[in-house]
Amino acid sequence: MTAPTRTPAPYRSALHPARAGFGRLMRAEWTKFWTVRAWLLVLGMAAVVVVGISQMGASGSVTGGGPPIVLGPGGEVVNDSFRFTHRSLTGDGTLTVRVTGLKSNDGEALEPWAKAGIIVKSSLKQGSAYAAVVATPGHGVRMQWDFTHDTAGPSSDLGKAPQWLRLKRLGGKLTGYASVDGEKWTQLGEVGVGGLGRTVQVGLLLGTPDHEVVQRSFGGTSARSGRTTVTGTFDHLTLQGTSTGAGWTSTDIGAAGADDPNAGNVPPNTTQVSPTGTYTLTGQGDIAPQENSPDLVQMGFQGVFVGLLFMTALGTLFVSTEYKRGLIRTTFTATPSRLKVLAAKATVIAAITFTTGLLATAVGFTWAQRTLRSNGFKPPEFPDLSLLENPSLRAVVGSAALLSLVAVLALSIGVVLRNSAGTIATVVVLVVLPQILSFAFPLPAAQWLLRVTPAAAFAIEQGKKYYPQVQHNCLPENGCYPLTPYNGLAVLVAYTLAALLLAAWTVRRRDA
């Protein structure tokens, strides 16, 4: 008979196996990160470089001595110059006209945003509040008010049939109508325009934006803009309401003064009235937001291009050194669930790079703004930007997100490639090279590159609003990105997610 042997009960962890402490896993990864002194150094250098390069770019930018600017009712910089055949209107009233033609005087094609129509404007002063209904050659009938607002009307073509336009004033409310026959009217919109006095100026508007020719010989860009003149014909002009003025008078709003060197080149604008009531106007200029001023927000983020190199290196090394030294086997022995390890690694590196990036972009942006102020970028043309308001907030947080997404992208590609050299080169080529090629490629190809590659994400640094009612050439070398800020960042998010999925798939499938 043998004595009963006692076997000790095997050790079992008290934690539920399915939830074996993701928090602890994160802590393990965090420990792996902060105990490598070189990585902390790289992280610190990334922050210093983001701030330093942004500062370098800002301190070299100087402005001043440009032409005087015109501010719209909302405080934005605007163009406000056009041929105005007008009379005063006191109280309520309705202005109706038929636009019969619009043609260019220079033999060039009409600008798509040339405008012939009617306007109710608070005064003859540049930048004063207004509402207008205009017919355009390229964009149909529009109702526009206070420079920044624009609503589309019927997309009829002035070249084929005349267009009836009507603008009704009722106190501070203006209603625009369009019609093809003068009997059936379509309402375009009813808008409240602030700042209209009891007596306003109403009448015919004619203008055309400058004709811009961009010569872009793949790298060397020269933009030339020339003033063009258009002729518009109107008839059936009627004004119902109280007008104190003697009749229709004409003014060139924003006309070049006698001291303007360009004034001599421009033929004088005219307004002719035929006995049958046909008004023939020649005019130039535009009534729209002005988009030529530099993007003050974007100018504070040039260091991000350099910072992302460091973030790429960190994201890569965070996983590739584990493979190189064999630590990955220890990691997987301790936590057999590989997806969890990947998730913990991605979370930790994302959090670290985002926090550092946010600190760096916030400091870099604020400091760069201060430098730009002292270099002449002053209100009112460049209003003060608050860090806690869009677009500054979006750009600061977005750039930090960009840096952190690049680190996660590098981590994921590092899991797939398992070596640092290939990973770093791949990520940098993916994120940075398209930007360089976009300077050198023909414009359609360049814009395509900035739409489909992760370089699209740099759009998040843009602070300038591009209005659809202004024709502009989006040139990469001017810092313009074809996608809107959020959509651009979303492209990088998509790349990162795809890389993470690929990493998850390979890390499960392969031996370590």
Add this chain to the structure above:
Amino acid sequence: MRWLGSLHAEWTKLRTLPSTWWLLAATVVLTAALGAAAASSVTTRICPTPCNADTTKLTLSGVQLSQAICLVLGALSIGAEYSTGTIRTTLTAMPGRWRVLTSKAAVLSLLTAVAGAVGVLSSLGLARLILPTPPDGALLRPATGSILILVLVTLLGLSLATLLRDTAGSITLGLGILYVVPILSHLVNSPTWQHRLQRWAPMPAGLSIQATKNLGALAIAPWPGLGVLAAYAVGLLGAGGVWFRLRDA
């Protein structure tokens, strides 16, 4: 004889690594592929006959991608020796450190030059088929210049890795020089800094060798531009050699 021996040793080390051949093949393919893609983005609308745009430079833009691969090739050739410890065997067998470094540089230059020549010539050939108007003017300078860019970038990778003794660090630094500086030279809002960077930073300066038109607008003339890149590569290689001699492996 000793020189031949060390050259042969370096050749064997490079030859027997699969990654060398992968990287060289990628250099050829990517140079030609990106060049062809760039050429096919030119339409007659953008570039009517006679075309004022520099289509030669555009067809050679594949170099801007494959230079990253050459950098990796150069950096790995000594960085991998440091990370695996082969460097100690190498130096035991060949104690002359200058000789080791120059043999490495010579073998790498030769390999890159051959791969670069194949890539550059194929992109020029493809461009002739694709472009609506084939590039005119002298092709010799941009073509040889592009091959030299690839060789010099490989040497840059080698010297950075010799200095830092770390592949990841040297590649990050090298890519910064190759890619980030050119971006800043375009997007920094300060004209003074733009001019400085385009003139004195290795990459925008080196790439000016590819220009065939509108040379007056360049910040630095073609051959002096390549000279700037060469000065960086050779200077860093010299510095790397000095450190290599002074330090323990």
